[in-house]
Amino acid sequence: MxxxxxxxxxxxxxxxxxxxxxxxxxxxxxxxxxxxxxxxxxxxAPVTAVGAIATDPEGRVLLVVRAKDPGKGLYGLPGGFVDVGETLEAALTREVLEEVQLEVTSYRYLVSYPNEYNFRGFVLPVTDMFFVIEVKSFDSISLLDGEIDAWHFCNPKKKDLQRMAFESNRKALEFFLSQRRKQPSPR
Ligand SMILES: [Zn+2]
Structure with missing residues (x-):
């Protein structure tokens, strides 16, 4: 039984x-x-994780589709846990390369939110740190490590934001979009 x-x-x-x-x-x-x-x-104490917000030349945000639980099939941002002895910057660069094969050329700290990670029924407290990144080229984008099923570029709408696996990722994206709306248009 x-x-x-x-x-x-x-x-x-x-x-x-x-x-x-x-x-x-x-x-x-x-x-x-x-x-x-x-x-x-x-x-x-919370473990530390990093998340990356990357936009293509049209300003669309890169979202990934999670291949595993927690949040299988839902959207996330490229990123992951910071290793022991590793800097946030190194973790960010490593995770983005591992997950979507993109080379980070610059980054800017954006915002942080607390999160929780359910690992086999045990819930770890997490601090998620979000960065806006630029990459060398999106031409190299591909999936390697089995944690991601697909990628998706979009101007996130309400329905996209509701499909985010983690509330911390959704909040970071909303914060990014609200900041971007406040900026004067480059043209
Ligand atoms: Zn004891």
């Missing part, structure tokens, strides 16, 4: 024992986790 999958839970609530001494946690789900027996302490 198939059991119903458990409801997603914050990662801090998954800790039942101290990983150092094995003692049962006294204050389950507390942040930081602090073992009453040996004082081992773990903060469940």
């Amino acid at each position: 198939a059991s119903k999958p458990a409801a997603p839970q914050p990662i801090r609530k998954a800790w039942k024992f101290c990983p150092r001494c094995g003692v049962t946690v006294g204050r389950k789900g507390h942040n930081p986790f602090c073992c009453e027996a040996c004082q081992f302490t773990q903060y469940f």
Whole structure:
């Protein structure tokens, strides 16, 4: 008999024992986790992720279609998690190259929003940092790593924004579009 999958839970609530001494946690789900027996302490601080907003010469935004959950089939922005010891800038350049084979030539920090990432039922807190990027050429665009199903250039409308996998990505895109509307036309 198939059991119903458990409801997603914050990662801090998954800790039942101290990983150092094995003692049962006294204050389950507390942040930081602090073992009453040996004082081992773990903060469940957000992990960092980067997202890229790229526009083609017509000003259309590059969206990607996610190949995997969370958000399979929905829109996202190219990007991903920052590795340990890596700068935001290096993560941005690496992720854009890995996901859509585009070479980042310049970037400008835009905005950040908190996010959550549900990994196999355990929810990690995330800080998403968004950058507006320029790329060497869109001619090289292609998909390599299996995390993306397709790409799509558009002037995002309400229906596109509603199809974003993550609210943080949608908010960043809305912020970008609102800033762009305020700028004087180049012509
Ligand atoms: Zn302990």
